[in-house]
Amino acid sequence: MRSRLSSKERLLAAINHEEADHVPLTFRDTQLPETYAAAPSNQFEAVDIFLKLGVDPMLYLHPDNAWKLDPG
Structure with missing residues (x-):
């Protein structure tokens, strides 16, 4: 195993129950307040x-939430 995996390699290793350099880590940036000064201006940033x-x-x-609109 390489000492530093890419994000893709790390996630695939975790999905396949293989050893990775560390547990995949992310957070939901949508939970940041919109007034947060350092908030990224777009998804690439x-x-x-x-x-x-x-x-x-x-x-x-x-x-898609369309199923919620169908009263049937």
């Missing part, structure tokens, strides 16, 4: 900040 901090940037895919 957020990824750059996460990588500098050693955090594993992850994409959150939210399912």
Whole structure:
């Protein structure tokens, strides 16, 4: 095992129950207050900040909420 895995390699190792350099770590940047002065201005800036901090940037895919509108 290399001493430093990429975020992708680390996450795939965890999914496959393999040893990684450390547990994948991320946080939901949507929980930051909008008035937070250091908040990233776009998703690309957020990824750059996460990588500098050693955090594993992850994409959150939210399912369509259309099923909530169907009273059936």
